[in-house]
Amino acid sequence: MIGTVPYVGLANLHHALSLIPSSDYPYLWVAGVFLPQGLFIQFTAILIAAGAMSEEYEQGTAELLLSKPVTKAEYFFGKFLGGYSLIAFIILLNMVLAVISATVTFGQQASFSVLPGVFVAQAYAALLFFTVAFMIGELIRRSSLSYIFSAALFFTSTIFGLYLSVIFTLTGDAFYKQVQLYIPSSPISSLPLLYASGSLPSGVASLLGTIEGLAGGAVETSIPFSILLILVYFVAAFIVAFVFFETSDVSRKVS
Amino acid sequence: MRPTSGSVSVRGLDPVSEHRKALVNVGYSPELPNIQTFLTPRELLALTAEELIVPKAEVSHEIASTLEIVGLTEYTNVKVSKLSKGMVQRLSIAQALIGTPDLLVMDEPMIGLDPAGAAHFREVFRRIAKERGGTIFLSSHIMSEVESLCTSVCMIHRGRMLFNGTIKETIGNVLGSTFLIVEAEPVENCLESIRGISGVEEVRRMDGSRTVELKVTLGKDVRPNVAEAVIRSGAKLYSLSYSEDLLERTYLEALKKGTNF
Numbered sequence: 173m174i175g176t177v178p179y180v181g182l183a184n185l186h187h188a189l190s191l192i193p194s195s196d197y198p199y200l201w202v203a204g205v206f207l208p209q210g211l212f213i214q215f216t217a218i219l220i221a222a223g224a225m226s227e228e229y230e231q232g233t234a235e236l237l238l239s240k241p242v243t244k245a246e247y248f249f250g251k252f253l254g255g256y257s258l259i260a261f262i263i264l265l266n267m268v269l270a271v272i273s274a275t276v277t278f279g280q281q282a283s284f285s286v287l288p289g290v291f292v293a294q295a296y297a298a299l300l301f302f303t304v305a306f307m308i309g310e311l312i313r314r315s316s317l318s319y320i321f322s323a324a325l326f327f328t329s330t331i332f333g334l335y336l337s338v339i340f341t342l343t344g345d346a347f348y349k350q351v352q353l354y355i356p357s358s359p360i361s362s363l364p365l366l367y368a369s370g371s372l373p374s375g376v377a378s379l380l381g382t383i384e385g386l387a388g389g390a391v392e393t394s395i396p397f398s399i400l401l402i403l404v405y406f407v408a409a410f411i412v413a414f415v416f417f418e419t420s421d422v423s424r425k426v427s
Numbered sequence: 428m429r430p431t432s433g434s435v436s437v438r439g440l441d442p443v444s445e446h447r448k449a450l451v452n453v454g455y456s457p458e459l460p461n462i463q464t465f466l467t468p469r470e471l472l473a474l475t476a477e478e479l480i481v482p483k484a485e486v487s488h489e490i491a492s493t494l495e496i497v498g499l500t501e502y503t504n505v506k507v508s509k510l511s512k513g514m515v516q517r518l519s520i521a522q523a524l525i526g527t528p529d530l531l532v533m534d535e536p537m538i539g540l541d542p543a544g545a546a547h548f549r550e551v552f553r554r555i556a557k558e559r560g561g562t563i564f565l566s567s568h569i570m571s572e573v574e575s576l577c578t579s580v581c582m583i584h585r586g587r588m589l590f591n592g593t594i595k596e597t598i599g600n601v602l603g604s605t606f607l608i609v610e611a612e613p614v615e616n617c618l619e620s621i622r623g624i625s626g627v628e629e630v631r632r633m634d635g636s637r638t639v640e641l642k643v644t645l646g647k648d649v650r651p652n653v654a655e656a657v658i659r660s661g662a663k664l665y666s667l668s669y670s671e672d673l674l675e676r677t678y679l680e681a682l683k684k685g686t687n688f
Contacts, residue, residue, distance in 0.1 A: 236462075241446065
């Protein structure tokens with residue numbers, strides 16, 4: 173849906189079509205691929221991860237499953253990988269739909285060779301909020317509260333990033349820019365765009381620039397820094413969740 | 428759950444450090460059936476069999492025989508969401524039985540079952556204990572059920588073990604006596620002579636009825652003497668039987684005394 177909607181919108185707006193140079197038509201698949209990156213994909217990752225553990229506690233299925241010869245580590249990794257596979261599949265599905273919709277609406281598309289790398293970048297970026305929401309679900313063990321706290325953290329990070337960006341623009345103080353670099357929503361927006369910017373023809377740069385703005389304002393940083401920052405958040409959240417799970421009792425939570 | 432003190436072993440294995448090996452022959456049915464409602468009984472048992480590493484060639488037979496034991500054969504392919512509470516309880520017991528475990532942990536297994544279902548499972552548990560020679564841990568608040576099914580009993584109150592042993596030992600250690608219920612008419616005629624019988628510790632008449640309750644020293648069978656005393660007094664004897672709520676009395680007595688036995 174998310175991958176298709178922009179094209180249906182563009183195809184039905186005469187003025188919108190006239191605003192896009194026809195030379196960009198072969199690269200319009202990037203709109204469907206990148207627009208959902210900042211909000212839709214992250215929010216879906218949160219919805220999947222926040223309930224992954226907490227719902228098992230509420231329904232009592234964790235207790236039942238762990239009474240079988242399944243180790244806690246197997247259970248934990250199984251839940252994590254199962255949920256993460258689902259979000260990776262959703263990212264892939266969004267890409268396929270975006271490419272098909274762009275082809276149907278604007279004709280033959282080009283530069284698909286960058287798509288596998290973009291998929292990896294988006295899937296890797298989704299790891300951050302997925303793991304954080306997974307950790308919150310494990311710590312709180314209440315699905316409704318986990319959804320609320322995880323979503324609140326995501327939106328706070330995104331809005332805080334925008335504020336910092338505005339303050340930096342107004343004051344020119346580099347401190348605000350530095351702080352913005354480290355908040356969790358920054359690398360997830362930046363990484364896929366940074367990767368694609370370097371691999372797509374220069375003519376598409378302006379299009380990506382527009383999408384950057386629409387996708388929540390990516391921060392000017394580097395690919396290695398974004399990878400490292402996502403890794404730090406992922407490892408920290410994963411370890412906290414795993415240690416808490418390994419050291420606490422698993423019993424049914426009656427809500 | 429990690430132990431705070433003491434240790435647990437299942438067939439000589441530590442269930443914490445050797446989780447997989449220790450639990451491979453253990454079946455557990457929780458108090459509230461926690462079953463994914465989008466599965467069918469066949470799918471649930473197939474998944475459980477996979478977790479228990481049941482050989483693939485035996486899975487279909489295991490599923491069919493387990494569903495037959497719990498009386499769900501005709502619901503093999505019906506979604507759990509469409510089953511009644513009693514049927515879900517039966518399925519919960521089924522997932523504990525599959526793989527022929529030799530240790531069963533059944534937490535309130537009769538909840539949600541109709542009287543016929545409860546009687547059926549009492550028989551199933553007796554048969555499993557007899558045929559497999561394994562152990563069944565039955566957690567229940569229904570004392571009559573425990574008394575009729577179990578050989579040994581352990582009573583826990585607020586995390587503290589009140590007593591542990593065979594039912595006979597437990598009743599003996601806590602109560603030190605048993606109770607005989609006598610129904611006779613007119614019951615007043617025989618009260619004095621019953622009080623004089625050796626082994627009768629206390630005689631208590633139920634308010635306004637023809638029934639009396641005798642507290643009798645454990646191990647003494649005073650039934651012939653009581654019957655004789657009633658008949659000699661000219662009263663008619665309607666019934667003479669041991670009280671069937673001894674375990675409940677034992678529990679209440681242990682709570683009152685508040686010490687370990």
